[in-house]
Amino acid sequence: MNSAEIRDKFLKFFEAQGHTIVRSSSLVPGNDPTLLFTNSGMVQFKDVFLGTDKRNYVRAVSVQRCLRAGGKHNDLENVGYTARHHTFFEMLGNWSFGDYFKRESLKWAWELLTKVYGLPAEKLWATVYETDDEAYDIWTKEIGVPPERVVRIGDNKGAPYASDNFWQMADTGPCGPCSEIFFDHGPEIWGGPPGSPDADGDRYIEIWNNVFMQFDRQIDPATGQYTLSPLPAPCVDTGMGLERLAAILQHVHSNYEIDLFQTLIKAAARETNITDLSNNSLKVIADHIRATSFLIVDGVIPGNEGRGYVLRRIIRRALRHGHKLGQTKPFFFKLVKDLVAEMGAAYPELPEAAARVEMVLKQEEERFGETLEHGMKILESALAGNTGKLDGETAFTLYDTYGFPLDLTADICRERNVELDEAGFDAAMARQKSTARAAGKFKMAAAVEYTGDKTKFVGYESLAQSAKVIALYVAG
Numbered sequence: 001m002n003s004a005e006i007r008d009k010f011l012k013f014f015e016a017q018g019h020t021i022v023r024s025s026s027l028v029p030g031n032d033p034t035l036l037f038t039n040s041g042m043v044q045f046k047d048v049f050l051g052t053d054k055r056n057y058v059r060a061v062s063v064q065r066c067l068r069a070g071g072k073h074n075d076l077e078n079v080g081y082t083a084r085h086h087t088f089f090e091m092l093g094n095w096s097f098g099d100y101f102k103r104e105s106l107k108w109a110w111e112l113l114t115k116v117y118g119l120p121a122e123k124l125w126a127t128v129y130e131t132d133d134e135a136y137d138i139w140t141k142e143i144g145v146p147p148e149r150v151v152r153i154g155d156n157k158g159a160p161y162a163s164d165n166f167w168q169m170a171d172t173g174p175c176g177p178c179s180e181i182f183f184d185h186g187p188e189i190w191g192g193p194p195g196s197p198d199a200d201g202d203r204y205i206e207i208w209n210n211v212f213m214q215f216d217r218q219i220d221p222a223t224g225q226y227t228l229s230p231l232p233a234p235c236v237d238t239g240m241g242l243e244r245l246a247a248i249l250q251h252v253h254s255n256y257e258i259d260l261f262q263t264l265i266k267a268a269a270r271e272t273n274i275t276d277l278s279n280n281s282l283k284v285i286a287d288h289i290r291a292t293s294f295l296i297v298d299g300v301i302p303g304n305e306g307r308g309y310v311l312r313r314i315i316r317r318a319l320r321h322g323h324k325l326g327q328t329k330p331f332f333f334k335l336v337k338d339l340v341a342e343m344g345a346a347y348p349e350l351p352e353a354a355a356r357v358e359m360v361l362k363q364e365e366e367r368f369g370e371t372l373e374h375g376m377k378i379l380e381s382a383l384a385g386n387t388g389k390l391d392g393e394t395a396f397t398l399y400d401t402y403g404f405p406l407d408l409t410a411d412i413c414r415e416r417n418v419e420l421d422e423a424g425f426d427a428a429m430a431r432q433k434s435t436a437r438a439a440g441k442f443k444m445a446a447a448v449e450y451t452g453d454k455t456k457f458v459g460y461e462s463l464a465q466s467a468k469v470i471a472l473y474v475a476g
């Protein structure tokens with residue numbers, strides 16, 4: 001079953017249960033300035049849960065493009081290391097806004113997985129919050145999952161309700177227990193069942209999270225303690241990773257082996273002249289072309305802070321992997337057309353913006369290409385005489401003069417089993433800032449751009465290049 005059929009079956013199943021199909025929203029949340037990126041399907045419904053937005057439906061279903069590469073959820077460091085994490089992925093989700101609750105949610109999830117998608121029931125596991133007897137009984141008594149495959153998971157991290165099976169939107173506000181469904185990929189793969197010490201392996205892979213918002217959490221001003229009071233109308237919020245489900249349905253273990261990713265990996269291999277498709281760098285490049293293209297589709301441009309800097313960091317990581325494969329010319333932007341062929345039908349905004357996406361990526365490749373090669377030489381020589389730790393001074397020079405984001409240098413160090421002196425990096429950064437301050441107002445003035453009647457500080461790239469002010473600013 002390919003990705004298109006998986007999306008279609010999900011939407012049709014919940015539509016038949018009275019859900020309204022809602023289109024994916026942008027990766028840049030329109031309703032929440034505190035959130036860097038849309039990291040789950042519920043983001044566009046946040047205000048509905050909080051009661052400040054009303055819709056003309058109480059059941060919704062969507063396939064949401066998500067990004068977990070910054071902010072609260074960050075899987076950037078997992079890409080290339082686990083079989084199941086991407087920066088950009090698609091989340092299949094269904095919602096009840098004060099309508100149905102645990103019973104319907106779990107029963108539909110089970111029916112969809114086992115009957116519509118045909119997953120073998122004996123390979124599915126479920127978790128519930130430790131005190132959630134209601135969900136436990138629905139799984140064991142009503143759906144009939146053997147109790148040995150239903151695991152109670154509690155607060156094992158000390159903080160109140162911080163466990164994986166208790167969800168909260170923020171410190172206060174709507175929250176509640178969740179129930180997650182896992183798939184057992186078999187004993188050939190390392191990992192233990194949910195709740196066990198080896199649960200972080202890739203054998204038992206979490207596929208679907210069902211969140212039951214049933215409490216309002218507040219802080220009692222008198223005692224400073226958290227209080228939980230029942231919400232008048234409990235809600236359901238679910239999310240299932242499309243790529244993880246596709247892996248199961250296509251009888252492969254890793255997300256990177258599914259149809260969609262294989263196409264992108266082949267394209268990356270074509271552009272880098274690599275024949276071994278199992279090369280890890282190809283996976284990273286395939287992941288990153290999705291994340292960066294969709295960010296540009298959604299209006300983000302590479303920059304030095306905020307969302308723009310996340311985009312720049314992801315692009316530069318991809319380019320570094322290209323360099324590792326021997327690629328010295330711009331290649332990354334050439335994968336856009338392959339991505340459009342693969343995902344353009346599901347996301348019409350992608351082909352519409354393709355030319356712009358290619359242009360932005362190509363510019364960024366040309367820009368970084370000039371310093372990547374040189375920076376890599378410096379890094380290689382620092383790593384050659386290395387005693388297990390890369391000094392912060394070198395990491396800072398790479399950052400400041402050669403445009404190596406710290407996470408990029410850290411990633412290379414991780415590949416070589418070398419520790420990165422982050423404290424040393426911070427110290428070098430602080431030193432540079434105070435030197436820059438001492439260097440006086442002249443340079444600051446140089447970094448001011450006049451944009452009509454507004455004046456905006458746009459920053460300068462480094463002391464070494466302080467005369468060269470970056471002219472990248474957003475007018476107005």
Ligand code: ATP
Pocket residue numbers: 040068075084085086087088089091206207208209239240241242243244
């Ligand atoms: P994990 O524990 O594997 O990191 P999670 O608990 O962080 O997943 P949720 O926040 O519960 O994930 O998101 C709901 C679903 O979205 C997950 O069950 C999974 O199928 C999918 N998902 C989450 N993160 C990713 C990711 N980085 N890449 C691909 N799919 C993901």
Ligand code: MG
Pocket residue numbers: none
């Ligand atoms: Mg996670």
Ligand code: MG
Pocket residue numbers: 164206
């Ligand atoms: Mg999890």
Ligand code: MG
Pocket residue numbers: 164180206209
């Ligand atoms: Mg989860």
